[in-house]
Amino acid sequence: MSDETDTTTSRKDATTSGEADNRTPSTSTTNAIDHQPAARPQPWRYELRAIGIWWKLQPNWFVATVLDALCKAAAPYATIWFSAQLINELAGRRDPNVLRSWVILILATTVVLALASAACHHWKQAEDAMSEVNGKLPVADKLMDLDFPIADDQRTYDTVSSIRQNDNFTGRGLTESMLILNDALPAVFQIAGGVALSASLFTSPVPADGGWLTLLNSPWCAVLMVAVLLGDIALSSACYEYGDHFWVNFAEAGRFGNRVFSFFGALFANDKRAMDCRMYGQFERVAIPFWRANNSFDAHSPAMRGVLWPLTLWKSLSVAISTMLIGFVYAFVCLKAWGGAFGVGSVTQYVGAITTTFTGLSALLRSIGRVRNNAPFLKTVFDFLDTPNTMYQGSLTTEKRADRQYDVEFRDVSFRYPNAPAGQWALRHVNLKFKVGSRLAVVGENGSGKTTFIKLLCRLYDPTEGEILLNGIDIRKYRYDEYLRIFSVVFQDFRLLALPLGQNVACAARYDRELAADCLVKADFGDRLASMPQGLDTSLYKELDQHGVQVSGGEAQKIAIARALYRDAPFIILDEPTAALDPIAEAQIYAKFDEIAGDKTAVYISHRLSSCKFCDDIAVFDHGSIVQYGTHQQLVNEPAGKYHQLWHAQAQYYTTSN
Template structure:
């Protein structure tokens, strides 16, 4: 008995959770697009009203034809039917058009729900591989099964017409159970018994419940298949477009990777193939349960016809009312069946919505600060690392990325950060820009812990060109300004300073020329060096007091990298500039050089001072690399 109660409680809890999630999703749609919500409700109302109006008016017309056959009454009914049909049809068409237009806008809004949250997260959370996996799973679920947020829209859109169908059906079919057969109808008089009417309702409801249970059980197989589907979708997205990936084209051509590796792997792991064990194990039973649901639902129509015809045979109502009652009851129970199925969909959607809402509920823990960052015309911002240590989240206790770092920037100076790969150079920049907070120690801006400054204002004192910078497939001007609206003269000036002026002059559309061809067939393909110049122009356009180059030229040879750094040094002006490189020749011109090794600053000084220290790390690195840049 206790096991039964436990199962019942779990079922009720699951239904309550499903309702809570569905209502929360509806709240999202209402806040984002209330006009879509209104259009959906009106569209559903008219969807239900049109067939019921047809049913009721048709019944009255048939009753008149089978009864008095009064020409004036027939004329009135015909005019009323036509007028009502025209008004309702036009209203339904207009509302459906409105709903279709609103659907396009809500689709875009739905896609931004997760992306907006992702951009709002603290960077350490966003940078966590588990976050990437969560977002990827949400996307895969939506694309493969439509489960998650898309399903809540479908449930709402299909539930509302069902509710209106039930209400209309009840209104038009109540008289079926209250009308009585004539006294001389013989054994048909049993139809007048209220117990018979209750039994009939019970049979119809039981039929619907059984049909719905079969449907929900079949639909639940999507939950079991979700993990297979996500994996299959990832494989399809990667291997399905491998041949069109220009970054992999040369490897695929030279090594035959597409035919020899990609195709065999894809065929062996294609979860969507009809012979896939997972697909056969899931879709076979699913199809049988869904088919059984349809078969049981079809029995409902037969039961309704028998009951209505028997009452008509007994003289309870005319032939026209047969049309009304059959149409009303079948439509009503179709709505009830649809509503129960949507409730089942809500329950099956719980695991998918849970992952969405758990992600949306991810808290931000980084303190955003409240102090206003001082806007100094002289750009004299004093930044100091004071005994800073950092360990990435979820890293082992002894896995320090930085350890006891002490460094103070000289205002307006050129600082080079050098060291081998993995020595902590990029982590140092992440802390400087407050993408992460130190695990230990402090970073000070003008003597105040940077955590006390407003987060958004503090970040604006830095312009960074990261080693894996990205440009968008949008016009050059928008790429440089990082905005759809910008100062064209200022953008042009930044591009010229970044040595992109000659290339810009060759472009027929100038700043309006799109980069790449993903979105514009007339877009231009640019080289790696040209992309770096545009990225540097973007950093210049921001006009921040600190400007940082984090190995953006790592793919170039040492001489080309040194040329870009030297050019950038000329245009940095009075900004405090930080250059990060694992190649020492590029940073000889800097005022100071900080040498990183295993997360610590092991040397600090000028190039001449460091290279003269034969026992130092810098001396060893310099002579190891000298063969690449010696004249």
């Protein structure tokens, strides 16, 4: 089982649809990631942009989070305030009716808040569960929307891998921005409630007979108290932020360690590696030693020691400073109560309110620090999301011809992969014209340029030199999405999804069931389909359905061919999808496919010459160039030709005739 996705995406036209476009298309395929302007991280701009992304992805999460935060903040303050009133009554008049009223009110409020809190919390948990998947969509969508040359570049892979590792290891990036808001909202409500309940602490005067404690009535005393509170909170939060910053420094080592763990940790459970692991003892003899030597999460590893000791020191200091503040609050409140400013019940209210306010302020300041520490990770994400596409997007529509009369011509086409060394050409001066409705075989040794030829034909890449014409017009002038739709390709490394068979064939959740079944029958999968327990609704593989069925390599190839037929494109291409089979089995599949291709133009790519004898023409590739072109009989009868050499080199291993 593997995880194929459809790379066909809708693009915006360079010009108005249907308008003639005579501009010369650019052949640039430079990876635009390299041209991102160097800029320092801008924490708040990044955080707001990340929140905007989350709002588009999951607006209900914000509603659930706000309500959950309100309930979390309201419950303790309700308890503090009601408890203070009850204690004041017990310490004062002790009126049974008043006490009974307070008790009933406390119980009713507690029940209502508990129910509301539980409901909001469960709603938020459901939204949190969805965010794990939703958070991966922006990067995934961008990756699928990127021009293929950029998406196929190693630097893009490294960038995406870095983003995923950051998210998997510490949640830094988009996930952290959501978590910051998740922690900041309750803190804001805590502060608001705490200020409301503790404001009277500073306005309740100590009576004149309070002696020296009347000094606490001075406005400067209140200012000093607030200054100490804020200073203590700022210092505590700064220590916490500084300690947390060591995780940022550990990110690179952590990403590698997480990558090692992800690979080797699941090695024993990988069914495709199980036999090798068992036969050669790879897990205990190779994987475990490598993991131990590269375990950056080990407390004794140099990387982790560089984090744990300073992190523990600074965060412990943060806690110590916080504790000092609580003692200062108790002293101030108790002194005012001793002086007679308020009753003993209010002591509970003020101490609880100020302590909770302090907790909220600390959490808010820590969230601010996390915004700053998360900025470098968000910058990596946004640099990737802002990567511009560079391939020219045409505006002409491809003709929807009932007769499928499409002519394709390669005119002096040369191609060098981006970042390839100078002079290293994948294709060089290729000239080729398809005969409509014909069968073309593209053969050659591995690395001769066959697959590159298909990538250019499908416009996954643009030529470095020369041009490719569709009905006499440069293919770069056609709408990209429409041009892709005239091709059905079965790639060498095709993939099927662990989803129902019919959806694999149609590449859609809703599809024409009769057409899907007919395509499977044409692909010689009819008998297997009839034996499946749920027909087209039978799941492939067992990753998502314990009743899913395993299909063999040959059966998977037939499903892939049925998928190509379902698309019903005028061009069908088989790019060595049967490379794992023996030549006789490959030839049988190709011959069968030739029968069902009908009036479509078919291109067969193989390094086995015997599989393509039936084709009308054969193009022989060697070191990126077409060195021979003709029918099988013509080419095999040229003793000095490459085809003759390959044919006889392969034929000696099989009993066959030419």
